[in-house]
Amino acid sequence: MIKEIKSYEKVEQYDEEITEVLADNYQRIIENLGENINREGLQKTPERVAKAMQYLTHGYGLDPLEIMKSALFTEDHKQMIVVKDIEIYSMCEHHMLPFFGKAHVAYIPNGKIVGLSKIPRIVDAFARRMQVQERLTDQIKNCIQEALNPLGVAVVIEAQHMCMQMRGIQKQNSVTTTSSFTGAFEKDKTRKEFISLVSNKLS
Numbered sequence: 710m711i712k713e714i715k716s717y718e719k720v721e722q723y724d725e726e727i728t729e730v731l732a733d734n735y736q737r738i739i740e741n742l743g744e745n746i747n748r749e750g751l752q753k754t755p756e757r758v759a760k761a762m763q764y765l766t767h768g769y770g771l772d773p774l775e776i777m778k779s780a781l782f783t784e785d786h787k788q789m790i791v792v793k794d795i796e797i798y799s800m801c802e803h804h805m806l807p808f809f810g811k812a813h814v815a816y817i818p819n820g821k822i823v824g825l826s827k828i829p830r831i832v833d834a835f836a837r838r839m840q841v842q843e844r845l846t847d848q849i850k851n852c853i854q855e856a857l858n859p860l861g862v863a864v865v866i867e868a869q870h871m872c873m874q875m876r877g878i879q880k881q882n883s884v885t886t887t888s889s890f891t892g893a894f895e896k897d898k899t900r901k902e903f904i905s906l907v908s909n910k911l912s
Contacts, residue, residue: 723759723760723763724763727759727763728756728759728760728763729759731755731758731759731762731763732755732756732758732759733755735754735755735758735759736755739751739754739755764837765798765800765837766800766837766838766839767837768833768834768835768836768837768838769837769838771834771837772834773830773831773834773835773848773852774852774855774856776827776830776831776834777823777827777831777852777853777856777857778856779827780823780824780826780827781821781822781823781856781857782821782822782823782824783820783821784818784820784821784822785820786818786822787817787818787819787860788817789815789816789817789899789902789903789906790815790816790817790818790822791813791814791815791903791906791907792813792814792815792825792828792829793811793813793814793906793907794811794813795811795812795813795814795828795829795832796809796810796811797809797810797811797812797832797833797836797845797866797868798836798837799836799837799838799840799842799845799868800838800839800840801839801840801841801870801871801872802839802840802841803841803872804871804872804876805839806870806871806872806875806876807871808840808842808868808869808870808871808872808885809868809869810866810867810868810869810884811866811867811868812832812849812864812865812866813863813864813865813866813867813903813907814828814832814849814853814862814863814864815862815863815864815894815903815906815907816853816857816859816860816861816862816863817859817860817861817892817893817894817899818857818859818860819857819858819859819860821857821858821859822857823853823856823857828853831849831852831853832849835848835849835852842866842868842870842885842887843887845866845887846864846865846866846887846888846889847864847889849864849889850862850863850864850889850890850891854891854892859892860892860893861890861891861892861893861894861895861899862889862890862891862892862894863888863889863890863891863894863900863903864888864889864890865886865887865888865904865907866886866887866888867884867885867886868884868885869883869884869885870883870885
């Protein structure tokens with residue numbers, strides 16, 4: 710699986726036992742779909758998929774709250790801090806198909822700020838799991854709220870879901886938007902300021 714050392718730098722380490730079990734299962738899946746597992750292009754596919762799935766779900770091995778707490782700083786700044794256009798790649802838990810898009814995250818400090826790189830890291834830690842977009846949105850918000858106890862947190866995610874675009878209703882241009890707010894962002898004026906900042910390109 711993907712593990713993180715204390716500095717939270719990613720190191721790809723695949724568990725050999727898990728890889729072997731997953732590869733055996735994927736070999737059976739491929740055969741049951743009617744393919745010839747001995748065909749040249751498929752001979753190493755079960756192992757490759759086993760490793761890919763471990764990477765795509767490596768968030769289970771990460772602790773987002775500890776990631777946040779690793780870079781907290783005392784600061785009197787009380788204006789909105791926004792990190793927008795954070796790329797998201799996740800796996801729909803209903804069909805095991807990808808969904809991807811962008812997250813926009815903001816918080817208003819209450820004596821503590823966090824290193825800016827930690828926000829994309831916790832977004833990724835939650836996204837790299839079997840997910841639904843609604844839960845992912847709330848998990849990011851709740852983690853920031855718990856780590857910083859800020860005056861408010863705002864999270865908006867815009868994503869495209871392959872389970873809608875490749876199968877089922879097959880609406881290729883559909884985008885799903887979810888949002889979650891706490892504290893000051895529950896006030897209409899503050900929420901509108903946040904939406905304006907993430908919607909417009911700043912010059």
